[in-house]
Amino acid sequence: MWLKFILSGLIIAFCVALGYFAAEKYRARKKFFAELSALNEAYLSELSYAKKPIDVFLEERKGKGDFAKLLQTLQRHEAPSLKNFHLTKEEEADCREYFSMLGRGDSASQRAFFSSKTSLLAEKKQAAEKESRSRSALYLKLGLLAGLAFVILIV
């Protein structure tokens, strides 16, 4: 009897964990757009004030995780890898254009370009947050239901 309970619990926990990991890409997207949006804001403020070179600016924004690695790639002036962020092809192209424009122009043209990205990034960030919230909840529930179904069928 106890063995059945433990096995049922393990199956449900496993399925819920699968649901959690299935929603990971939505969380990665949410985090990416939140960090990109913050980077954009910080860069715009940098352009209006200290105008430090891009390497110094990126160095000061060091952190952990995939986005920090992406910033390190930019510091080395290499093409960034965006595969960990689960972006659509269109988003990836937009982001590549975004990163390629960093530092390429005087402050007026840089301000104009990156200001034009502010609202777009805010929209993307909001949409990614919403999607992450709804998908995370959905996948957890699906995991729970799948776990229960397995328990009924197997145990």
Next chain:
Amino acid sequence: MLDFLPARLYGALRNVNLNLLYEMRIRADKPLSVNVGGKFSFLGERGMCEKAAALCPTSAEVEQTLLAACGFSLYSVENQIRQGFVTASSGERIGLAGTVVYEGGAVHTIRDVTSLCVRIPHEIKGCAEEIYRNCLADGACSLIVLSPPGEGKTTILRDLCRLLSLRTNLNILVCDERGELAAGDLGGTADVIRFSEKENAFTAGIRAMRPDVIVTDELLPKDYAAVRRATESGIAVIASAHLKRSEDVPEKLFDCYVSLDGLGRIGTISRRAPICG
């Protein structure tokens, strides 16, 4: 030093004595030339060579050199670009030639840059010893070093500043408009204002930093008013100018006039009465 150069051009410098390298001329689709020890020659893949064997930098390499020298941040050096130069991280001054773009009657930027003149700063400790002994040994006084471009004025000013700081402990304000002067040891009592026009640097520096001596590079006629204000306030000014003879200095505000005679060679040292010290 010179780490902003594309790999192909940097590689060509492997067989060049960098201690004697004063200048590089990078022109799009034209032979690469260098000034080594005061003499220009062409540079090929294996070092100095004849014109026919010289490397010809491409337009893309010229653009890449400029971008890298700016730290890939054009916005952070736009004021320098408007004045026709950028200063790289180790104090290398890069002169630009290209198409000047005007906006509102003022230079907005330089686009399609086709030629770069890279000047490499050198630190030669003791090169200003003779000038120091002749003019400053009895105390700081105003002094100007004169020579055509590329004869070592900045190197001499840097060493004078270091000697003055080391031996007198006076408070020295270095107004480094182009970021070249401070590419080396200026001594422990030197404060540096970088990339500011002399007018602003002198005014703000005198008020805020209370210097005993101001050291600055490449005086233009418009800068003499600021020098006069400083000397009238009792501050000694040590400067340089692109002039050959002391008679050509627009305002006789200095106690000593030093003319260089060729690369780093001190020619004449003349004094205005009363003799300084």
